[in-house]
Amino acid sequence: MTLPAVVGVAAAAVAVVWWLLPLGGDEEGSASGPSGGASASRPPAAATKAAGGPVYxxxxxxxxxxxxxxxxxxxxxxxxxxxxxNTFGYCGYGPSSGRGAERWLEIDSRLYSATGAITPVDSARRHFDIKWRLARQVTEERTVTLEEQPGLGDQAYRWFRVDRSRPLAIGEVAVRSGNVVITVRYTERTDGGTPSARQRQRSLEEAAAVAREVLRNLR
Structure with missing residues (x-):
């Protein structure tokens, strides 16, 4: 399976920077944030739970x-x-040897442990917040919407974007459940330059459905 090169590079760059940033870091936001309303400037609020979610x-x-x-x-x-x-997992699905529809599904899972006085849940929460801020600064792709995803895990967002050089649309849903952060990306070709509202809705709904399925299978 070969994922679109530019999509893979952009996703990898975000993942590497997100993984390496210090927990206490607080990056400055980009000069012009993506669409999605005023709430897009801050990370999705954590669900109100005394323990902050499960610990896997x-x-x-x-x-x-x-x-x-x-x-x-x-x-x-x-x-x-x-x-x-046991603490990191990746699974990617793509067209078989160039045959079939040009669609790709990626699942990325990360488990966080305690770091000094920082609990596993707080560690995951901080990295999730960094992931959100990095999404707002991506330039390799054009963000169409980036907003909170309600009713999923302890924190979640949905992000729809398009490749700047190829007719590809990416629907991504990231969710934190306790000390685990899951990211699901569903990529497919667009019919033209700008994806339709129907394609955007379908892409994000499919990514969210997969994220829910992954959550149900965490042990």
Whole structure:
């Protein structure tokens, strides 16, 4: 499976910077933020829970967190790539040897542990907030909407963007549940330059549905 090169580079750049930034860091926002309303300038609020969410001790293999039926519906005849361990997991599905519809599904899972006096949940929360701020600063792709995703985990956002050089649209949903952060990206070709509102809605709904499925399969 070969994901679109520019999409892979942009996603990897965000992931690497997000992973390496210090927990106490507070980056300055970009001069012009993406669309999505005034609330897009701050991270999604954490759900009101006394314990801050569950604490997981290990991640299941990323490719086992989504059903074969879901994969076949979103990426028919897909080839799979995967990597990971107990604290990090990646699973990607794409067209088989250039055949079939040009669609891609990616699942990224990260488990955070305690760091000094910082609890596992606080560590995940801080990294989630950094991930949100980095999304607002991405320049390789054009953000159409970036906003809070209600009713999913302890914190969540949905992000729809388009590739600046290729006719690709990416629907992404990121969610934090306790000390785990899950990111689901669903990429497909656009019919023209600007994706329709229907494509945007479908892309984000599919990404959110996969994120819910992954959450249900956390142990």
């Amino acid at each position: 001790t290990a991640l299941p293999p990323a490719c086992r967190t989504v059903s074969e039926a879901t994969v076949e519906r979103l990426v028919p005849g897909a080839e799979r790539t995967s990597s990971g361990n």
